[in-house]
Amino acid sequence: IDKAIEILRVKGISKASKKMSRDAKEGVVVVSGDHNKTSVIEINCETDFVAKNDDFIKFVKELSEINNICSSNIDKLNQTKMSNGKAVKDNLVDLIAKIGEKITIGKTKTISNSSTTNYQYLHTIVKDNLAKLAVVVSLETKENSDTVKTFGKQLSMHIAASNPLALESNLIDKAIIEKEQKLVAEELKNSGKPDEIAKKISLGKMNKFKEENALLTQAWVMEPKKKVKDIINELAINDLKIKEFSRIKIGE
Secondary structure (H helix, E strand, C coil): CHHHHHHHHHCCCHHHHHHCCCCCCEEEEEEEECCCEEEEEEEEECCHHHHCCHHHHHHHHHHHHHHHHCCCCHHHHHHCECCCCCEHHHHHHHHHHHHCCCCEEEEEEEEECCCEEEEEEEEEEEECCEEEEEEEEEEECCCCCHHHHHHHHHHHHHHHHHCCCECCHHHCCHHHHHHHHHHHHHHHHCCCCCHHHHHHHHHHHHHHHHHHHEHHHCEECCEEEEEHHHHHHHHCCCCCEEEEEEEEECCC
């Protein structure tokens, strides 16, 4: 963002430069690529009205394709020339000046693994491959059956709804775990319970938190009495594994 402000000032577009200090919590998430290599990019703006603007949509669609070629390398993406011969960063400055809103590139992710197939789900579609929430999940298996394809689609929908933090509990960001532990400790400190009981309750709460936020141990959205790992076991496909996933939602 600072670099964008700098560029705007150098170009003398003071109005657009002032806009960069404002909040941009609307926008779209765009998916590009194919089943082998899939990229997601978030482009933020200030209002939902601009997210549906033709100039904005044209820009983000082309940007999404470039992002897939650049494998979500932001520096490379910003320097890449678009169809009009100008670099992405310069086109972004021009778009801000033309539309009159702060526009920024948010989160990006490219998923490309050998021997895997990617599945995607778009929620609240704005137009074509533009949405408010996008999920890409990578499945590893030699099997190419309808069962696997259905599971891939359902799993991407599950991730959209359940928002897992990691594939397994031991992969959840340590900072998130520490923050949750502090919250639990604060909650129990005011409960007046003896230390031994408080420790047991704390352990139980943390185990539940990890279970509910790790994809494999989450309750399966379509059959909540079962966990995601139970569904995988029931499919009885020996080499089926979830390799990785990405979930990007506007404003999160």
